[in-house]
Amino acid sequence: MIYIVGIGPGDKEYLTLKAIKIVENADLVVGSERALKLFNIDEDKKITLTKNLIEELKNLINNNNIKNKNVVILSTGDPCFSGLLKTLLKIGAKKEDIEVVSGISSIQIAAARLKISWEDYNIITLHGKEKNKKKLLNLIKNNENVIFLPNNLKEDAKFLIDNGINPDTKIWVLENLTYPNEKINLKSLKEIANEDFSYLTVCVYERTLK
Numbered sequence: 001m002i003y004i005v006g007i008g009p010g011d012k013e014y015l016t017l018k019a020i021k022i023v024e025n026a027d028l029v030v031g032s033e034r035a036l037k038l039f040n041i042d043e044d045k046k047i048t049l050t051k052n053l054i055e056e057l058k059n060l061i062n063n064n065n066i067k068n069k070n071v072v073i074l075s076t077g078d079p080c081f082s083g084l085l086k087t088l089l090k091i092g093a094k095k096e097d098i099e100v101v102s103g104i105s106s107i108q109i110a111a112a113r114l115k116i117s118w119e120d121y122n123i124i125t126l127h128g129k130e131k132n133k134k135k136l137l138n139l140i141k142n143n144e145n146v147i148f149l150p151n152n153l154k155e156d157a158k159f160l161i162d163n164g165i166n167p168d169t170k171i172w173v174l175e176n177l178t179y180p181n182e183k184i185n186l187k188s189l190k191e192i193a194n195e196d197f198s199y200l201t202v203c204v205y206e207r208t209l210k
């Protein structure tokens with residue numbers, strides 16, 4: 001069985017007991033260095049994923065030696081939101097061969113920090129999804145609430161400004177959530193377009209009341 005296990009936003013305290021139990025009983029645990037560090041795993045059971053992640057995961061799911069083993073693939077946040085579930089299904093993993101263990105998404109942490117109810121927000125990711133930039137643009141043009149994962153926030157802000165959004169429009173920028181260097185700031189698009197941000201960033205646009 002292949003378990004795709006959500007590890008939450010990054011701090012150990014946001015791991016689920018289920019995730020810990022499944023990792024403890026695993027024959028093999030695969031994940032980024034950041035993800036593997038959250039657990040006590042014997043060295044001979046660990047595989048660290050690199051930038052060549054797609055090839056590495058393909059090799060793993062096509063490896064006959066793992067058929068009768070408990071293999072865990074660690075995924076940031078929740079695997080079902082912009083996570084490894086989609087990647088694995090795309091490269092040929094079969095639904096009947098996998099089990100998904102939910103984790104706490106960075107989206108949920110962002111909502112908790114800002115004390116907003118996420119059912120009132122459109123939720124999108126720009127991660128590797130160029131077409132979602134247009135969606136984001138239209139949502140902000142229509143003054144709708146949005147929580148989004150940026151692709152490259154500086155460039156995303158430039159795109160919004162270049163396509164007619166007022167540069168003074170304010171966006172919440174939530175970086176490194178749950179880590180000691182967590183930062184939460186309300187910034188204008190023109191400020192954002194001149195700064196660099198952490199890879200770990202969630203953004204929130206709260207509609208302005210007219």
Ligand SMILES: C[S@@+](CC[C@H](N)C(=O)[O-])C[C@H]1O[C@@H](n2cnc3c(N)ncnc32)[C@H](O)[C@@H]1O
Nearest residue numbers: 009076077078083105106149176177199200201
């Ligand atoms: C490949 S996506 C995975 C999203 C993940 N499945 C989730 O549910 O949070 C990676 C992106 O998630 C967001 N993210 C994940 N952890 C984060 C954190 N601790 N703080 C801020 N953003 C985070 C960032 O936008 C990051 O670039």
